[in-house]
Amino acid sequence: MSAPDLAWARQQDAQDPLRAWRAQFALPRSPEGEELIYLCGHSLGPAPVAARALIDAQVEDWERLGVLGHERESGSWIGFADQLQQPLAALCGAGPDEVVAMNSLSINLHLLLGSFYRPHDTRRAILIEAGAFSSDRHVVAAQLAWHGLDASAELIELAPRTGEDCLRPGDIEQCIAENGPRLALVLWPGVQYLTGQAFDLHGIVRAAHAVGARVGFDLAHAIGNVPLSLHEAGADFAAWCSYKYLNGGPGAIGGAFVHRRHFGDAGLPRLAGWWGHEPTTRFAMRPQFRPAPGAAGWAVSNPSIFAAAPLCASVPMFSQVGMSALRAKSVALTGYLESLVTARTAGQLSVITPRDPTQRGCQLSLRVRDGAGRGREILGALARAGVIGDWREPDVIRLAPAPLYNRFTDVWQAVSRLCAILET
Numbered sequence: 458m459s460a461p462d463l464a465w466a467r468q469q470d471a472q473d474p475l476r477a478w479r480a481q482f483a484l485p486r487s488p489e490g491e492e493l494i495y496l497c498g499h500s501l502g503p504a505p506v507a508a509r510a511l512i513d514a515q516v517e518d519w520e521r522l523g524v525l526g527h528e529r530e531s532g533s534w535i536g537f538a539d540q541l542q543q544p545l546a547a548l549c550g551a552g553p554d555e556v557v558a559m560n561s562l563s564i565n566l567h568l569l570l571g572s573f574y575r576p577h578d579t580r581r582a583i584l585i586e587a588g589a590f591s592s593d594r595h596v597v598a599a600q601l602a603w604h605g606l607d608a609s610a611e612l613i614e615l616a617p618r619t620g621e622d623c624l625r626p627g628d629i630e631q632c633i634a635e636n637g638p639r640l641a642l643v644l645w646p647g648v649q650y651l652t653g654q655a656f657d658l659h660g661i662v663r664a665a666h667a668v669g670a671r672v673g674f675d676l677a678h679a680i681g682n683v684p685l686s687l688h689e690a691g692a693d694f695a696a697w698c699s700y701k702y703l704n705g706g707p708g709a710i711g712g713a714f715v716h717r718r719h720f721g722d723a724g725l726p727r728l729a730g731w732w733g734h735e736p737t738t739r740f741a742m743r744p745q746f747r748p749a750p751g752a753a754g755w756a757v758s759n760p761s762i763f764a765a766a767p768l769c770a771s772v773p774m775f776s777q778v779g780m781s782a783l784r785a786k787s788v789a790l791t792g793y794l795e796s797l798v799t800a801r802t803a804g805q806l807s808v809i810t811p812r813d814p815t816q817r818g819c820q821l822s823l824r825v826r827d828g829a830g831r832g833r834e835i836l837g838a839l840a841r842a843g844v845i846g847d848w849r850e851p852d853v854i855r856l857a858p859a860p861l862y863n864r865f866t867d868v869w870q871a872v873s874r875l876c877a878i879l880e881t
Contacts, residue, residue: 460796466865469793475786475860481506481774482704482862487843494844494867494874498859499653499678499820502704507770515762538710538760544772545712548703548780549676549695550686554720554751558699558712558768559732559760562677565696565713566596566644568755571728572719573671573693574642576604576611580669582639584632586624587616590650593675597644613640622809622824623654623816630664637668645672647679647695651849653810653820655683659690666691677701680712682787682818684780687714702818702859703775705768710760715752730757774861786860787819793865794821794858797872805879809853820857828852835878842874 470476483504485493495503515534518526527534541558549556559565574583581604583597598608615632617624633643643665648655658674665672673694679685681702687695695714699705719725729746731739733756736749748754775783795808798821806823825832829852836848846856858868 460800461793463866463869466793466869469789469865473786473864475778475782476864478774478778479862479864484862485845491843494871496856496858496863496867496871497845497847498704498862499650499682499701499855499857500847501700501707502702502771502859503862504706505704505767505770505774508706508767511766511770512763515766534762535759537762538765541710541712541765541768541772544776545680548680548685548772548775549697549712549714550684550690551688551714552717554753555688555717556712556714557752557756558710558765559756560713560758561708561711562675562696562698563592563596565711566593566673566675567600568728568757569673569694569696569713569715570596570600570642570644572725572755573673574600574604575726576606576641579639580641581606582611582613582636582641584613584615584636584640584643584645584670586645586649587614588649588651589614589646590675590677593644593646623649623652623811624656626657626660629656629661633661633664633668633670637670640665640668640670643670643672645674647674647676647685648682648818648820650678651822651853651855653678653817653822653855655679655811655815655817658685658687658692662691678820679818681775682820684784688716692716693719699768703768704771704861706764708764709768710764713752713755715755717751720751720754727755728757732756732759778861783860787858788814790858790860790863790865790868791817791819791821794856794868794872797868798823798875801872801876802879806854818857819859820855822849823854823856825852825854835875838878838881839871839875842878844871844874 483506484495538558542553542556546553546556585597601608601611613636645661662672671693674692676695676697680697693716698711699709700707733749733754735747805826808821809824810822811817832852836854846854849855
């Protein structure tokens with residue numbers, strides 16, 4: 458059965474309850490000024506139109522007020538990042554006290570592992586997925602080395618079965634159970650960056666806690682993409698960046714989650730800094746560290762105002778639209794992309810992202826069957842044709858139709874241009 462055609466796509470766009478939100482983004486344009494088909498929000502989301510004014514306002518205040526900008530009655534820089542707690546908590550399914558906007562992803566992972574990875578006796582191993590994003594593996598290997606441990610012995614990397622691209626949920630739980638006595642920590646992605654596979658976080662938490670291991674999540678490709686419920690799932694911690702689906706801009710301030718049950722644990726160590734000190738006595742500059750209530754107690758340095766301002770432009774949109782509406786369009790939009798790719802590129806590209814919508818977000822990863830050289834040629838030709846996706850080694854093109862700003866006609870045009878390239 459053929460995929461729905463362009464007329465169907467136009468009809469879906471006309472009926473789309475989210476269609477007006479596209480105008481809230483400054484979508485990239487060609488040198489000639491033509492709007493590009495931007496399917497790369499999984500790597501860097503486009504700029505919210507409101508971001509420029511928010512950044513400019515902070516620069517103007519810096520010029521006008523200098524240090525006095527820290528303590529003005531409205532818009533104080535001291536509490537600037539606090540306004541992000543509520544919308545970020547809603548996106549990751551947590552209480553506001555369980556979330557803090559701070560740092561960047563890898564720094565937050567190091568800080569959280571400093572608390573939650575506590576190897577002892579025979580329980581020293583960390584489980585990650587094989588082919589994890591390189592920064593995650595670097596962080597984990599460095600943490601093992603920090604404790605004087607050898608990654609070749611204590612890092613467990615679970616790969617898909619031979620001939621398969623994605624991990625089976627049962628295999629993850631079985632691996633956790635089999636390594637239970639030696640497992641100290643499971644660090645897992647919410648959505649795997651290469652394949653786009655989304656995971657059952659509840660199941661992973663249950664399996665890890667059942668063997669006495671702690672569990673944390675890298676939500677870089679999950680937050681703002683798929684529904685999350687970290688508190689209910691019982692995750693110990695999580696961290697994310699904000700420049701992908703959250704549209705916070707390059708170098709945007711990241712975030713962290715710590716489950717409320719850990720707040721009163723006096724025996725839980727942390728790498729402390731003055732911004733994690735309780736706000737009421739922070740500026741007393743006392744030598745004793747008294748952590749701020751909640752996840753905020755894991756902060757170290759004062760947040761960058763310029764890295765937080767663009768996120769203040771984007772996250773309110775998620776609050777206004779609601780994750781259920783975003784998810785509904787995401788499922789439909791990604792399904793349409795899949796149907797077109799499957800029907801029109803058979804034999805040249807294969808979808809390695811799970812076909813089950815419950816096991817993916819809005820990303821499709823396409824394997825180029827003629828290899829890496831041909832794949833890079835195709836991606837370059839797509840860019841010249843006005844379609845922006847990205848490439849990941851060894852042979853994968855990634856495309857992500859994001860529901861806040863992408864249309865069904867974008868998907869149709871992207872695949873049509875892709876097919877024209879494949880024919881040449």
